[in-house]
Amino acid sequence: MLRYTGIAAVTIAVVAGVVAGALQPRPAQRVAxxxxxxxxxxxxxxxxxxxxxxxxxxxxxxxxxxxxAASGLDPASIPDLTGGLRVSQVLVHVPLDRVSTPDISVIVPADPAQAAAAEQVAAGHLLAELGPAGDTGHDPVLEPDPGVVRELSMYRVVAGRLRAGCACVVGLVVRGPLDRLRELAGRPGARAVQALPADAGAGNFSVVPLLPEQLDAVTPGPDDGPVPPG
Structure with a gap:
């Protein structure tokens, strides 16, 4: 069962052997x-x-x-925007008015079609976590926990909007030389491009999106509004 704290992000790996690999012993992770x-x-x-x-x-x-991204992108626009640069992660965020929602990072292989399908992958993952009947998140004998019920409702709405193909891509992790990255930064739809040093290793860095609605400072938005219907 998913549990969202309001600050944690959900990361989904879309690579062959993820499930099988999860059953094998893993080496100690490197510090990012x-x-x-x-x-x-x-x-x-x-x-x-x-x-x-x-x-x-x-x-x-x-x-x-x-x-x-300057505003939420249609996932189908990713190949044209990136112009052939390698995309390794697609960052997705579904904005809901005065409701805190998770940042979802979908790790994709070197295939433009996989990047364009990132929202569908994220939606499928969230719906699978909720269960076929939509887990109520509480013991039926006890009073439901309002916080858990709200969280589950939020996840259902987020998954539904992703599945419907909303323009909810807010960032992309790409790889390329500086001249190509400068060109990318000047393209319509790009708000900023930040590069790491060339010696930064794959998988040895953390990623936090800059959301389109963050205009003044990078702070959490309000979480005091009702969850809208799906």
Missing amino acids: TDRLGPDSGEPVAAYLARSRDSLRGTDSAPHWALLS
Whole structure:
């Protein structure tokens, strides 16, 4: 059962052998020392300036980078926006008025069709976690926990909107040389592109999206409104 705390993100891996690999012993995970995305509480203007600075340089080595969208993107637009750059993660966020919703990161293989299908993958994962009948999240003998009921309702709405194909892609983790990343930053639909140093290792960095609705500072939005019907 999913439990969303309001700050945690959901990560979904879409690679062959994920389920089988989960049954095997795993080596100790490396500590992620690099980060793509804004810091908690950081002024948005400061992050945008920091992103521009990260693209300076003349080396031709490939860099991992985060593209932050100016507004929610249709997943079908990903191949045209990225212009052939390798996409490794699709960051999805379904905005609901005055309701906190999770950031969902879908890890995709090097296949443009998989990136375009990221919302459907995320929706399927959430619905599978909720169960075929929609888990009520409480013991039927006891009074339902309002917080859990609200959380489950929110997940159902989020999954439904993803399944319907909403324009809810808010970021992409891509890989390319600095000149291509600078070009990407200037394309319509791109709000910012932040690059890591060329020596940053795959899987050894964390990713936090800059949401389109975050205009002044990177802070959580309100969570005091009713969950809308699906």
